[in-house]
Amino acid sequence: MSTAFDRYEEPSPWSTASDAFGPGDPELTRRQLLLASSGVLAAAGLSPVPAAAAAGSGRAEPTAAVRLRVNGRPVELEVDLRQSLLDVLREKLALTGTKKGCNQGACGACTVLLDGRRINACLTLAAMHDGAEITTVEGLAQGEQLHPLQAAFIEHEGFQCGYCTAGQLMSGVACIREGHAGSADEVRAWMSGNICRCGAYPGIVEAIVEVGKERSS
Numbered sequence: 001m002s003t004a005f006d007r008y009e010e011p012s013p014w015s016t017a018s019d020a021f022g023p024g025d026p027e028l029t030r031r032q033l034l035l036a037s038s039g040v041l042a043a044a045g046l047s048p049v050p051a052a053a054a055a056g057s058g059r060a061e062p063t064a065a066v067r068l069r070v071n072g073r074p075v076e077l078e079v080d081l082r083q084s085l086l087d088v089l090r091e092k093l094a095l096t097g098t099k100k101g102c103n104q105g106a107c108g109a110c111t112v113l114l115d116g117r118r119i120n121a122c123l124t125l126a127a128m129h130d131g132a133e134i135t136t137v138e139g140l141a142q143g144e145q146l147h148p149l150q151a152a153f154i155e156h157e158g159f160q161c162g163y164c165t166a167g168q169l170m171s172g173v174a175c176i177r178e179g180h181a182g183s184a185d186e187v188r189a190w191m192s193g194n195i196c197r198c199g200a201y202p203g204i205v206e207a208i209v210e211v212g213k214e215r216s217s
């Protein structure tokens with residue numbers, strides 16, 4: 001018998017910000033059901049979570065109010081001081097395009113742009129970034145219009161497992177902006193923090209070099 005849980009899907013690297021923040025699909029995903037049942041979706045609706053969210057523990061958790069701009073939208077929320085930016089994006093804002101791979105800075109799956117610079121979101125605390133501008137993979141496309149690097153990934157078959165794709169895209173966008181996409185060797189060197197062990201890597205590198213050349217011409 002099919003249940004609401006059967007409809008669960010991880011947002012793809014092509015998901016847009018409105019998929020996470022807006023009402024979106026009228027059918028609740030499994031993640032949304034879980035988040036709703038824990039009260040977390042209230043935060044994704046941009047309203048702060050009560051300070052001592054650990055109901056019933058009788059112990060106030062250390063929290064801080066943080067204002068961010070995420071994919072161009074202002075967000076105000078109360079975060080646990082110990083919470084990584086990655087966990088806040090995924091669990092409080094339902095922006096699950098950013099992936100948790102190693103959770104220790106070794107794989108790059110969690111790469112996002114923070115004030116325009118790439119960063120491993122698993123290695124930094126959300127509370128440290130009050131006032132920051134954050135771009136996740138959901139913020140790359142403009143509505144239905146893919147970012148040129150997303151389009152190039154498709155053209156060059158630069159995705160396979162998909163798990164690394166969001167981090168590769170975000171790091172690739174930054175690599176191009178930094179002017180480090182002049183050749184395949186340069187891209188490999190400057191993308192070395194983003195691990196891919198499948199057959200997609202040559203396509204990823206080709207896509208970044210191609211878009212880098214277009215941007216510099």
Ligand code: FES
Nearest residue numbers: 101102103108122
């Ligand atoms: S999940 Fe952050 S670097 Fe692997």
Ligand code: FES
Nearest residue numbers: 161164196197198
């Ligand atoms: S895209 Fe994930 S291992 Fe290659």
